[in-house]
Amino acid sequence: MDNIAIKADKLTKRFDDFVAVDAITFDVKQGEIFGFVGANGAGKTTAMRILCGLSKPTSGSAFVAGFDVYKDAEKIKKNIGYMSQKFSLYEDLTVMENITFYAGIYGLSNKEIKERGAELLDRLGIKNEAKTFVASLPLGWKQKLAFSVAVIHQPKIVFLDEPTGGVDPVTRRQFWDLIYEASDRGITVFVTTHYMDEAEYCGRVSVMVDGRIDAFDTPANLKKRFEVDSMNEVFYQLARGAKRKAD
């Protein structure tokens, strides 16, 4: 159990008679980069909200960083980081103000905020931009800053919800360098994406279709099983059969 970061067993979420998440079972190892892909409406967001302690499941079980999603949602929130493409940083705060704000929310002391903030600025090479408003940073810097802020409290797990949508090709790849570094430091990375080339970079990938996990394995094994050359084709074969997309 020690080296398991997330464990879900027949996890289910219903909204009235609609089964958004349908008895999904999977586990994510500590330090693993886990790709969570699926078509629009497949149930990814609902499942992710449960794992982040923001929503209670209807049935089944799930443990995140060893904590029960039914009983210990608050403890889960303290042990995870979260970042999405849609919302991550406050544009009208400066770089340092964003760092201070998030680190404070995550419960770091003033001393820790100062130390880790300086270390973060140093690592990203943006010391001179500490007092710059986030709005005027290039998109690539914003992405890297958002990610670094999401892990400033050294969480066991970081959830990344489509972190690279719309980002230029070079920045998109540099972002994955950060993901690998975090993984090397032992942080578990749970990431969703619509770029199927990025699914290839994950240790293991689960593909959700109509609320179910229809495939769950390493990219190499999935490609072998579906007899195709790319994750894009694996995804296409699985998601093409989805019934829910018409809804």
Add this chain to the structure above:
Amino acid sequence: MNAITLDNITKTYNKGSILAVDKATFEVAEGETFGLIGPDGAGKTSIFRVLTTLLLPEGGHATVAGFDVVKQYEKIRNCIGYMPGRFSLYQDLTVEENLYFFATIFNTTIEENYELIRDIYVQIEPFKTRRAGKLSGGMKQKLALCCALIHKPVVLFLDEPTTGVDAVSRVEFWEMLKRLKHQGITILVSTPYMDEAALCDRIALIEGGKILSIDTPSDTMKKYPGKLFAVKAANMHQLLKDLRSYDGTRSCFTFGDAMHLSFKEDTYADVGNLTSYLSGKGHQHLEIAEIPAGIEDYFIRITEKANG
């Protein structure tokens, strides 16, 4: 006649301090599907807003369907369809009400141009009494396309229609565009997904407000200078580090399950030398093959240059 022309169009924000579009010049022929390919912040949306007469350019001239974007904006508004990047229909009207609303605004009826939208509309017709705000992403996108088409526009502007849309729905969306093209509609479409570029007749690559390249997708790929290799090994993360520190490496980036490697000079492009270097680093299951460059390879190459 060209359906769209831009001649040195410049657009700035914040009293000139932010240069969003820098002397953009290109033409789109009648009936052509033309793609603006670039990341967020490249200036794509600003170009769309100038052409759809929602923003005034600071410099240059542009025409749509032969009309000037500044002097004849009312004529342009009557004959174009525009699907902005952000969902802009009325969330509290139903599917049917939204469509009826847009038809009426343009002095037409749903019946009159039903042929044009039929293929797309039948997919959302079962939900025609549902409020637009309650539709899924893919359904919203189809309704927005129907509303942009209902007055039979001469030119269709689609600003990032597939952003945030899954791979299967993206394929379906491009199938719809292909059918519209056969009806003779000129389409200007933008996307951050490089793989979609191949589906356009011609593409412009754009970054930092500048148009960097205009060509057909296949000619764009042919412009890649020098040789390009795909390299695979058991430990890909280590492979990236080792390839980047190799003497002859110009650049190396991950592309799905392989590294794409280019050399400073093609004289370094010696598979034997590279193989022994990587084997010496302990790499196993090495695969090295010369490959043709894709649009994303070319985009990375020219933006690297642009960034110095």
